[in-house]
Amino acid sequence: MTRGTGLTATELSEALAELMPRLDCATIRDVARIVDRDDLLLFLESPEESFALHIVPGGPRSRVCCTQRRFPRALFQTGPRIDRLVQTLRGARLTDVLTPPGERMCTFDLRSGESHWSLHVELFGARGLWCLADSEGRIQALSRLPNTKGRDLRPGAKYAAPARRNAPVEDPPSRFEAPVLAAIDAFFTSADQDQERQALQRRLSLALERATRKLADKIDGLARQQTEIARIDELRSHADLLLAYGFSAAPGAESITVPDPNDPEAELVVPLAPGKPVQVQADKLYQRARKLEQGQAMAAQRRQQAESERDALEQLSAKLGSATEIPELEE
Numbered sequence: 001m002t003r004g005t006g007l008t009a010t011e012l013s014e015a016l017a018e019l020m021p022r023l024d025c026a027t028i029r030d031v032a033r034i035v036d037r038d039d040l041l042l043f044l045e046s047p048e049e050s051f052a053l054h055i056v057p058g059g060p061r062s063r064v065c066c067t068q069r070r071f072p073r074a075l076f077q078t079g080p081r082i083d084r085l086v087q088t089l090r091g092a093r094l095t096d097v098l099t100p101p102g103e104r105m106c107t108f109d110l111r112s113g114e115s116h117w118s119l120h121v122e123l124f125g126a127r128g129l130w131c132l133a134d135s136e137g138r139i140q141a142l143s144r145l146p147n148t149k150g151r152d153l154r155p156g157a158k159y160a161a162p163a164r165r166n167a168p169v170e171d172p173p174s175r176f177e178a179p180v181l182a183a184i185d186a187f188f189t190s191a192d193q194d195q196e197r198q199a200l201q202r203r204l205s206l207a208l209e210r211a212t213r214k215l216a217d218k219i220d221g222l223a224r225q226q227t228e229i230a231r232i233d234e235l236r237s238h239a240d241l242l243l244a245y246g247f248s249a250a251p252g253a254e255s256i257t258v259p260d261p262n263d264p265e266a267e268l269v270v271p272l273a274p275g276k277p278v279q280v281q282a283d284k285l286y287q288r289a290r291k292l293e294q295g296q297a298m299a300a301q302r303r304q305q306a307e308s309e310r311d312a313l314e315q316l317s318a319k320l321g322s323a324t325e326i327p328e329l330e331e
Contacts, residue, residue: 007064008174009102010171016064016097019066019097023094023097029043029044032082033077035076035077052066053065054067054185056128057128063188069185084141085132085141092112092117093111106121116135118137119132119133127146129143130142131143138156139157142155193326197329200329215306219310222306225299226299226303228292229293231292239285239289241258249278253272258270
């Protein structure tokens with residue numbers, strides 16, 4: 001079955017025809033919006049059943065259908081806007097739903113006591129739109145603030161439907177067999193979960209790459225520190241040689257050649273800092289050797305910890321490569 005397109009006008013009409021009998025005596029128990037999406041969920045109750053109506057405006061995910069998917073509450077938006085929407089619609093009844101022939105849009109009629117609202121749903125466009133209007137047609141809530149030329153869509157303005165197409169485009173055959181609502185839900189839920197899995201994999205891959213690069217820099221730094229630690233004896237030997245022979249160096253000399261204390265037949269070249277007293281240079285080498293010696297145990301511990309972290313990241317990377325389901329990725 002081809003993915004990448006939302007419900008066609010024909011498929012929307014079939015879905016609403018199957019939905020209508022289920023709306024009889026159904027009331028809204030709760031309302032939710034999905035974080036970072038325009039999705040609207042209406043949780044409905046009737047004497048026969050409880051079910052969720054999933055409204056996704058616009059784009060390749062666009063649909064109106066019942067859903068069996070159970071969204072974790074962590075994915076629900078919070079804040080005053082959704083709170084007002086819940087207060088407005090909780091307890092309301094869906095009494096009717098209308099869709100213009102050949103159009104990818106519909107309007108739900110909602111009533112609670114003497115109050116009356118219309119929930120307009122537009123499935124066309126990159127993001128589409130859902131819009132709740134009062135009995136006078138004034139917008140009370142909407143999925144987003146669209147920048148649409150010729151239409152004033154904002155809270156307090158009157159909702160105006162988009163202009164009808166002059167020449168309706170003939171839809172391809174419907175992709176869904178009865179029961180249509182279940183087929184639509186299964187099809188789009190699978191597509192959503194594939195998309196979510198891929199997005200989660202990308203986020204985890206980027207996080208692992210960043211952590212791996214950061215750890216590699218840390219290990220490189222520790223390796224350089226270890227190279228310095230290996231020079232402790234050399235630093236002290238150079239300091240000793242400076243004190244023994246440095247005073248005989250020519251003024252401004254950058255090094256001095258002295259006998260190698262470990263090999264009577266060899267010589268060593270000891271670097272000098274021109275313009276600085278020999279005693280100061282030697283003291284600096286002794287201090288550097290002491291500092292490295294004091295940090296030797298800590299450096300070894302940090303190196304071991306970094307290598308353990310590298311092993312853990314390699315294991316995570318292997319798990320990420322083999323994970324195929326969202327729960328595995330979340331874990």
